[in-house]
Amino acid sequence: MYQYSDQDQQLLLERVAQFRGQVARRLKGELSEEEFKHQRLRNGLYLQLHAYMLRVAIPYGLLSSDQMRTLAHIARKYDKGYGHFSTRQNIQYNWPKLEDVPDILDDLAKVEMHAIQTSGNCIRNTTSDPLASVARDELEDPRPYCELIRQWSTFHPEFNFLPRKFKIAVSGATQDRAAVAVHDIGLRLIKNETSGENGFEVYVGGGLGRTPMIGKVIRSFLPKEDMLTYLEAILRVYNTLGRRDNIYKARIKILVHETGEDKFRELVEAEWEKIKAGGLYLKDEDFAWVKGFFKDPDYELLPDNDTEFENLLLSNTDFARWVDKNIELHKQSGYRIVYLSLKTAHQPPGDVTADQMDAIADLADKYSLSQIRTTHRQNLVLSDVKLQDLPALWEELKALDLATPNYNHVTDIISCPGLDYCALATARSIPISQAITERFDNYDFINDLGDVSINISGCINACGHHHVANIGILGVNKKGTEVYQLTLGGSAREDAAIGKIIGPAFEADEIVDAVEKVLSVYLENREDPEETFLMTYRRLGQAFFKERLYG
């Protein structure tokens, strides 16, 4: 992974000192709350329903085991012993005190971590494929590009006071595990069939929130040398023309929509022409330098089978289920990718205790080259586990309650913190996710349903990504009561789609039944078990489901 230079480290220390000064000025009253808000938000510090919340950046979802231990230490020393992994592959702490935050940042800086630009109207943490560099369907590792974007966007002087927040995702594989079509900018690595060179398909103007939109391809092939100049051109057009009169119309998706895709493309291309040869033009030496940080480890040459593993697979049903659901093939023979499910009925989706974090760090050291990845579906990944180690790892994960066999299945629910934590929320989401998880906590049922996603948001800002779930749940407040709308047919993958509201909202005590009904409509009407929920829904249509749900 990327290793900080002295200058990277100096920047972090200077930033901590600066923020310490800002906190001191605020506590002394030299900064008003309104002014301080702009500063604290640029450093991931919100004031939430019950307390401050600190969001710590995990660049493109990659963590070392030592970084994970620091996250555990912070949870224990400054918080209530747990943290929450977010859909931006970051981690959030729910209870820090303002006066402790500079010390937390000091501790983070010791392991090359920070909270820079994890909120505020600036370029946020760039997200990526949690299976980067190990997936079999990968064209090229996206992380070196993410790192260049990280450096380019960090304290970018021109783009630190944008009309609204700005999110970039990069994917390098056939399957889209980074949801590039629902980002302000999505970059998808593709091969130019004529030149044989890799470059990017550029999506702009995707996003969720109040006005969900799928991004438009504004350039079908961008040479990789031009990545940063092109991003700078897009951001400059956005900073200049993005709406600032209405916070709900300020995202770039609205600019693209109102300007028109073609006109917007013209504006970007015209600006790009003027800067494409500038200092951000990327040279071979730049790629060579940054790719040096992401070299493949020295994998052992191993056979792709193992007797102990195969015996346990035959003799132990629980193990076989876990392997079936939470293990992915690795590009390297004899290795596997392991998903750590953060979705149990016992803890809110994405929550991890400090003890679990420490234990995960130990497991990463022992089994997976000392690295951990976070996913936008709020799970963790050990990316380089030897096939022969799977039985032992499984035993340890079971003891940690991290081996629920449900990855990409119905109880692998994305949930925002909702009204239990969030100052913006209008309804609770965690209790609903827990109720659904309890209802469907049955392996055979989960297995039979196959690939299906449920996402829950506690307000229309859609942090729980409900629009792009096969089954989305949106909590709203109706005359003082929390009610829940169902949307069906969304997808965050390469076939990205925005789900549609199916009908009137359900009360909290009806919503789980409604979800169960939708699932049973699918089970009763699918052509065969190979037809997924989304395929059946697309074949039969919204009206078919609506009639059976409300009829």
Added chain:
Amino acid sequence: MDNYIKDRKVDSNEWMPFTGLEDGDSLPTGDIYVPIEEWLNARETLLTRNGRLGVALRNTDDPAIIKDDLDRLDLVVLEFPKMADGRAFTQARLLRERYGFKGEIRATGDVLYDQLFYMQRCGINGFELRDDQNASHSLRAFDEMTVTYQPASDEELPLWRRQK
């Protein structure tokens, strides 16, 4: 004191904003700056004066409209109507980097301590601080951070190419 910083020093502001051109025949003496409309309407008249001249852009103006006039101007005034409105950062970079303006680029409006670092990186070198800000205390803001990743008006190359 004028609560004004120029080239990282607390300074006195010698420029007068002037908008009354249509009201009389006599042009004011001294250093004045005028809104962009007056510049476009009365460019030739204004150029007959002896004092230095500046133009104030709204943050919705494309700086390209004055690009051919820049060698006759000593000051371009940009506005930050509120802290969160960052359009003038782009205007400043275009004036400095694309159109090669060598005079003063001045930030006015909600000009606060914590933005100075970003402003100077975009080529702004004059700062009319908001009334409640303390100019001499604010000088520290320029040096709080010394490492910069990306090219801007103060750096041609990204850090990764500078440090090799």
Added chain:
Amino acid sequence: MALQVYTASLLKEGLVAYLTLDNNLPSWTTDIHQATAAIDDSLEALKKAAEQSEQDNIVVAPYAIDVIKTDSGIIAATKREQIRATGPTIELPQENIRVSRKAA
């Protein structure tokens, strides 16, 4: 007008707090039961004290909420404020309950 109390977040800790006026001396408590509830005209004194506390950098963003007096004390009228007063409605993740960390 409904019975109301003033609430805000404590600047240093960020925690939810409620205003108590004791002989016109303001203080902030995290316990809604100890809040001073008022109605109509007498709310003005609370408002003043709350705004003063904000200026004094003790609290952030004070506002009035509707409350109901019950036998067991004051409760907030809305679900949101009830959750603010009593904390998340879910069980928080707990150390050392289901997870027994093994010695490495």
